[in-house]
Structure formats: C-alpha cells, structure tokens
Amino acid sequence: MEHRIKNIFNSIKTKPDIIIIKNSGESIVDNNFFYFTGLEKGLFEGCSAILFPDGKMDLLVSELESETASKINANIKIYKNKDDYNTLLKASTNSAKKIGLNFNGITYRNVLNFYELFPNTDFIDISNNISKIRTIKDNYEIDLIKKAASISDHVKEKIPNLIHEGMHEYELAAEINYLIQKKGADKEAFDTISSFGKNTAEPHYSHGETNLKYGDFILCDFGARYKRYNSDITRIFILGKPNEKQKAMHEKVLEAQKLAFDYIKQGVKGCDVHKEVESFINKSEFKGLFIHSTGHSLGLEVHDGGVSLGPESNIMLEENMVLTVEPGIYIPGFGGVRIEDNILVKKDGVELLSKSSRELIDVS
Amino acid sequence: MEHRIKNIFNSIKTKPDIIIIKNSGESIVDNNFFYFTGLEKGLFEGCSAILFPDGKMDLLVSELESETASKINANIKIYKNKDDYNTLLKASTNSAKKIGLNFNGITYRNVLNFYELFPNTDFIDISNNISKIRTIKDNYEIDLIKKAASISDHVKEKIPNLIHEGMHEYELAAEINYLIQKKGADKEAFDTISSFGKNTAEPHYSHGETNLKYGDFILCDFGARYKRYNSDITRIFILGKPNEKQKAMHEKVLEAQKLAFDYIKQGVKGCDVHKEVESFINKSEFKGLFIHSTGHSLGLEVHDGGVSLGPESNIMLEENMVLTVEPGIYIPGFGGVRIEDNILVKKDGVELLSKSSRELIDVS
Numbered sequence: 001m002e003h004r005i006k007n008i009f010n011s012i013k014t015k016p017d018i019i020i021i022k023n024s025g026e027s028i029v030d031n032n033f034f035y036f037t038g039l040e041k042g043l044f045e046g047c048s049a050i051l052f053p054d055g056k057m058d059l060l061v062s063e064l065e066s067e068t069a070s071k072i073n074a075n076i077k078i079y080k081n082k083d084d085y086n087t088l089l090k091a092s093t094n095s096a097k098k099i100g101l102n103f104n105g106i107t108y109r110n111v112l113n114f115y116e117l118f119p120n121t122d123f124i125d126i127s128n129n130i131s132k133i134r135t136i137k138d139n140y141e142i143d144l145i146k147k148a149a150s151i152s153d154h155v156k157e158k159i160p161n162l163i164h165e166g167m168h169e170y171e172l173a174a175e176i177n178y179l180i181q182k183k184g185a186d187k188e189a190f191d192t193i194s195s196f197g198k199n200t201a202e203p204h205y206s207h208g209e210t211n212l213k214y215g216d217f218i219l220c221d222f223g224a225r226y227k228r229y230n231s232d233i234t235r236i237f238i239l240g241k242p243n244e245k246q247k248a249m250h251e252k253v254l255e256a257q258k259l260a261f262d263y264i265k266q267g268v269k270g271c272d273v274h275k276e277v278e279s280f281i282n283k284s285e286f287k288g289l290f291i292h293s294t295g296h297s298l299g300l301e302v303h304d305g306g307v308s309l310g311p312e313s314n315i316m317l318e319e320n321m322v323l324t325v326e327p328g329i330y331i332p333g334f335g336g337v338r339i340e341d342n343i344l345v346k347k348d349g350v351e352l353l354s355k356s357s358r359e360l361i362d363v364s
Numbered sequence: 365m366e367h368r369i370k371n372i373f374n375s376i377k378t379k380p381d382i383i384i385i386k387n388s389g390e391s392i393v394d395n396n397f398f399y400f401t402g403l404e405k406g407l408f409e410g411c412s413a414i415l416f417p418d419g420k421m422d423l424l425v426s427e428l429e430s431e432t433a434s435k436i437n438a439n440i441k442i443y444k445n446k447d448d449y450n451t452l453l454k455a456s457t458n459s460a461k462k463i464g465l466n467f468n469g470i471t472y473r474n475v476l477n478f479y480e481l482f483p484n485t486d487f488i489d490i491s492n493n494i495s496k497i498r499t500i501k502d503n504y505e506i507d508l509i510k511k512a513a514s515i516s517d518h519v520k521e522k523i524p525n526l527i528h529e530g531m532h533e534y535e536l537a538a539e540i541n542y543l544i545q546k547k548g549a550d551k552e553a554f555d556t557i558s559s560f561g562k563n564t565a566e567p568h569y570s571h572g573e574t575n576l577k578y579g580d581f582i583l584c585d586f587g588a589r590y591k592r593y594n595s596d597i598t599r600i601f602i603l604g605k606p607n608e609k610q611k612a613m614h615e616k617v618l619e620a621q622k623l624a625f626d627y628i629k630q631g632v633k634g635c636d637v638h639k640e641v642e643s644f645i646n647k648s649e650f651k652g653l654f655i656h657s658t659g660h661s662l663g664l665e666v667h668d669g670g671v672s673l674g675p676e677s678n679i680m681l682e683e684n685m686v687l688t689v690e691p692g693i694y695i696p697g698f699g700g701v702r703i704e705d706n707i708l709v710k711k712d713g714v715e716l717l718s719k720s721s722r723e724l725i726d727v728s
C-alpha cells in the first residue's frame with residue numbers, strides 16, 4: 001500500500017514528518033487503518049500504523065494479531081502491554097516534530113495520550129486529506145466493490161423465492177444475510193433492512209417482528225462486504241398486486257433514479273444531482289416526501305466520507321468515485337419506496353456496478 | 365432510562381450541569397448513546413442525547429430517525445442540517461457551565477466543534493464513570509444477555525450437523541450466522557470466527573477459503589446480539605478422532621476454565637483470576653501458549669469496558685458483572701483450542717449464562 005501512503009503525504013500542504021493512524025476498540029474503528037495497511041482480516045483493536053513519507057510503515061500490534069499482521073509488507077513490532085506500546089511508539093516516531101492524525105477517526109482520549117507522550121510535537125489534522133484521496137478509487141478497490149455488487153445482485157434475484165405471507169421481517173433478513181455469506185462475502189455490509197408495510201416509511205428501520213400481510217410493500221436494503229469493500233442496494237417487492245398509489249410511488253422513484261444516472265458525470269456537483277432529483281419529485285403529488293440525500297460515497301465504509309449526493313455537497317464529482325444513487329418517497333403510516341444502485345463516475349456518465357432489475361415484483 | 369441518567373450524575377464528583385453523548389458515523393458509534401436512550405433500533409449517526417440531572421433527556425435527531433426515535437420517552441428535537449443541529453444544541457445546553465463528555469467515545473473533531481460552539485464551558489471527562497456504572501448490569505440487561513446466550517447455546521447444538529469434509533470456513537460461518545438470526549437475534553454479536561486446522565492458532569482470525577480436512581480442529585467463536593446485548597462463546601470440534609496432543613490441549617483448557625469458574629466471586633480481582641489460569645497452563649507442557657486475557661466484560665459491547673480478567677485488571681469483581689471466561693492454548697502451525705462461556709458474578713461464585721456442553725466433539 002506504498003502508493004496510498006505516498007498519496008496522503010503528497011496531498012498535505014504543511015507536511016508532517018510522519019502520520020499515526022490510531023485504531024481503537026471495536027466500536028471505534030478507523031477504517032483508514034485498513035486502507036493504509038491493506039489488512040483484510042483481524043480486528044487490530046488499539047493497534048497503530050505509523051506511516052513514513054517514503055511509503056514505508058511501522059505496524060504496532062499486540063501478540064494476538066501478530067500472525068494475522070505478518071501477511072502484509074510492514075515493519076511489524078509486537079507489544080505485550082501499554083508500556084511496551086508506548087516504548088515502541090516512541091521509537092517509531094523518533095525525531096518527528098509534526099505528526100498527522102485523523103481527527104475524525106481518533107478519540108479525544110487517544111489524542112490526550114499522544115499529547116502526554118509527545119509534549120513537544122505538533123499534531124496536524126489530516127482528516128480532509130485522507131477523506132479526499134479515499135473518494136477516488138483505484139482499480140483494486142473498484143474490482144472489490146464490483147465483486148461485492150455482484151453478490152448483492154445475485155441475492156436480489158433469489159429474494160422472491162424467500163418471501164411468504166406471515167413471515168417475520170427478521171426471518172427475511174436472516175435469509176438475505178445467509179445468501180450474502182454463502183456467496184463468499186465477509187459478511188453483510190450493514191444491518192440488512194427488511195421492512196414490511198408501513199414500516200417501509202422509516203428509512204433507517206432495520207427489521208422487527210412484524211408479519212408480512214397481503215398488499216404490503218417489502219423493502220430490502222442490503223449489501224455485501226467483500227474483503228472489507230461494500231455494496232449497497234435497495235429493491236422493493238410487493239405481496240400481491242400493487243394499488244394505484246403504490247404503483248405511482250414506485251414509478252416516480254424509478255424515473256428519479258434514471259434522471260440521476262443521466263445527470264451524473266465528471267465535473268457536476270453532488271448537490272446539483274440532488275437538486276435535480278428532489279425538484280423532480282417535488283413537482284409531483286409526492287412533494288416533500290423525499291427526506292434524505294440522493295446518494296453517498298461507497299467503499300471501505302458504507303457511508304464513505306468526502307463526497308455525497310446531498311443538498312450541502314459542493315464537491316465536484318470526479319472519475320472513479322463510487323456512489324450510491326437512491327431516491328425515495330416515504331408516506332408515514334402508509335409505506336415507502338427506495339430504489340438504490342451503485343455507480344462508478346466516468347468522464348462522460350456512469351457505469352452501473354449493480355445490475356439487477358428494478359421493477360416492482362409481485363412475490364405472491 | 366431515567367435511573368441510568370441519575371446513576372451517572374451520582375457517580376461523578378465534580379458534577380457537570382449536563383452531559384452530552386455525541387454519536388458519530390457508522391464506524392464511530394458510542395454505545396452509551398443507546399445505553400442512556402434505550403433505543404433498540406436505528407443508526408442515529410451524528411445524533412446527540414443531552415442528559416439532565418433530573419433524569420430527563422433531550423434527543424437531537426435527524427428527520428431520518430425521527431419516527432424510530434419517537435418510540436422512547438425523551439424530548440425529541442429534529443434537525444434538518446448542521447446549522448439547525450447547532451441551534452438546537454445551544455438551546456438544549458442553555459446555561460450549562462460544565463458539560464460532561466465521554467472522552468473515550470467522541471472524536472477529537474467533535475470535541476473541537478464543541479469548544480467552538482461553547483467557548484466558555486468546561487468539558488469534563490466522564491468516561492471512567494460511565495464505564496464503571498456499565499460494568500454492573502441491571503436485571504433488564506441480564507435478561508437480554510441470558511436471551512442472547514440461549515440463542516448461541518441453541519446454535520452450538522446444531523453445529524455438528526452443519527460440518528462436512530471439504531467445506532470452506534466461510535460456509536460454516538454463514539450457517540452459524542443464519543441460525544443466530546433465525547432464532548430472533550438482531551444479528552451476530554461480532555464477526556463469527558470459523559477457523560479450521562492450523563488457522564485455529566490465530567485467536568483473531570475470522571474465516572477464509574480454507575477447506576476442512578480430516579483431523580482438523582474446528583474453532584467456532586460466535587455470539588448473538590439480542591436487542592443490542594451480546595453473548596460470546598467458543599467451542600472446539602474435530603473432524604475425526606483427536607490425536608493425543610489435541611486431546612491434551614482440549615483437556616487442559618477445559619480444566620483451566622473450571623479453575624476460573626471456581627475462583628471467581630465477588631471481591632476477587634480480575635488480574636488474580638487471570639494469574640491463576642495462566643500459571644495453571646504454564647505449569648503444563650503448554651507453557652507460554654496462552655497468549656490473551658482470561659476474559660472480558662460483556663454487554664452492549666462484546667468487549668464492554670471497565671473490567672476484564674486480564675493481567676493488568678486491578679478492579680475487584682462485583683455482583684452482577686457479566687464476563688466471558690475463555691482460556692486458550694495456541695500452537696503456531698499446529699492449531700489452537702479456546703473454550704469460552706459467559707458468566708454472571710455472584711456474591712459467592714458464578715452463574716453460568718451459557719449452558720451448552722463443552723466436550724471435544726468428533727463431527728465426522
């Protein structure tokens with residue numbers, strides 16, 4: 001991952017001597033640790049990667065992770081306890097006067113510890129730099145996202161066979177996750193959303209004990225994580241024939257998505273894509289019912305930082321960004337429709353990474 | 365959750381006027397947000413809970429989460445954008461002169477934003493206080509962990525039927541995760557470890573494409589997450605008859621675990637439990653091959669902070685702590701054995717929360 005390390009140094013004006021990517025416990029994980037090390041497995045709680053301008057890296061790991069860590073090309077130093085860790089860290093940082101840190105991915109506690117350990121050092125926030133270089137995917141990353149997208153496409157085709165009247169939302173989620181893993185994914189990309197009926201009106205609902213009834217919308221929002229890279233798609237099914245309102249919602253969202261596909265290319269702004277989609281929906285009977293962004297960057301994280309298709313996203317789209325495109329219409333107490341796909345931004349348009357069909361399927 | 369909020373204020377000497385629990389993006393999640401709100405569903409990225417000494421709470425949520433948030437008893441304020449969020453946050457904090465923050469669960473970036481927003485305010489680190497009150501589980505929490513443990517027990521009994529020669533590690537992981545969810549868990553508690561043969565010697569290995577061969581150890585380390593609370597067990601299987609070395613490893617680990625069960629009760633120190641177990645293993649032919657802590661606290665997180673059964677854990681065990689007990693022996697290039705269960709600390713001993721049998725099962 002030398003090119004990534006060189007990239008990040010090259011992208012910083014006031015160059016730090018070294019950068020420390022400090023990884024924390026399980027619920028505070030900085031994916032940049034995995035971005036720069038290329039480690040595909042392991043947890044690496046509390047471990048640190050120290051990056052040097054020449055593309056080299058020191059990797060401070062606990063004994064627990066030493067065998068997993070040995071699979072990558074790095075100068076690996078194994079610590080047994082906190083004192084050990086501090087000693088090794090000091091040795092690695094050597095005479096560094098300025099240390100770059102990802103202020104967005106490190107806890108305040110860890111920063112205070114660094115201040116104590118390195119009282120004469122300047123700490124520089126490199127979060128924007130990291131965020132920016134990570135928005136542009138390299139071929140290795142694009143291939144992994146394509147693989148992840150092909151797994152979610154495969155699963156989507158199987159969903160109609162899994163659904164039956166009366167089933168619980170969590171049962172469908174279990175079936176979807178099972179298929180994702182059986183196809184060789186690390187795991188699901190995020191908590192699979194499997195919502196029925198009026199629950200589909202809650203964009204961030206996951207799944208509960210609700211039973212499927214005739215006439216219900218079924219919203220499945222899921223993705224695969226393959227070697228840490230994610231896909232993220234949403235499809236709508238229905239048990240029985242859709243009524244006029246349901247049909248109209250689905251058609252409007254599908255048209256809105258098509259509009260976004262046609263609009264996106266290198267050089268347009270994320271917020272302008274969103275405005276196009278939002279104003280298209282607001283011109284219809286569904287005014288005001290599209291209540292989230294049109295899309296987000298996708299990669300090592302499901303919501304990969306730096307760029308989005310949201311109302312406040314002024315960043316220009318560039319070739320090799322990977323984004324979701326996911327317009328929706330949500331009617332509280334009735335139901336919601338979202339259709340979501342993954343695209344690669346090209347010079348003159350988009351390449352669809354998720355390819356499964358988008359029609360409203362009656363699964364009865 | 366008023367009692368939790370009162371508890372945390374009561375536990376702090378220099379009392380802040382209010383506490384802010386700031387939740388971040390998906391990979392930076394502060395589970396204390398869920399601890400204090402009691403929210404079972406939703407992501408709540410970037411949302412904040414403002415806790416008041418009288419047990420009341422303001423909840424700042426985006427539109428996206430407003431319906432999910434409405435299920436709890438809180439003063440809910442919905443924001444549309446960052447400016448909105450800042451305005452609402454200022455209104456909630458009102459005349460607070462001291463604000464408590466969890467320095468372990470908040471990014472440096474968020475702290476810097478708070479400093480900017482509240483230039484005349486003192487910020488107090490309440491991470492140790494939170495950590496301490498969370499180590500003692502209330503009955504509601506114990507019931508959820510028991511439910512999670514009963515799900516992993518159920519899955520453990522099914523594992524022998526799932527295994528066949530030649531299968532991939534990731535296939536077994538997929539089967540385990542499927543059963544966990546089919547039994548009504550939210551999801552698996554963490555990335556299920558399903559390792560074969562010499563991969564079992566890597567404690568934090570997850571699963572890969574290795575095929576199962578005759579004579580291989582099969583290590584399954586998995587748990588269920590039920591309403592956000594976790595179980596975490598490890599069992600060893602073998603395809604075929606174990607050789608003498610394999611048998612000896614398994615027996616030694618089982619004895620070590622039994623020793624820990626007998627030793628643990630209110631009033632003993634975590635490090636002393638670990639020393640007992642470690643020195644027992646070190647007296648055998650497997651000296652130096654137990655390379656991690658004997659156990660960790662379990663709850664909303666799989667590695668719930670505050671207390672552990674590790675070499676540096678000076679904290680006295682107390683009634684109603686929930687811990688894992690998981691001795692292991694790891695021989696690089698050969699294989700590893702770990703046996704892990706979940707216990708509740710009682711006045712005069714332990715209550716086993718996971719109850720499935722621990723023998724070395726030949727699944728051929």
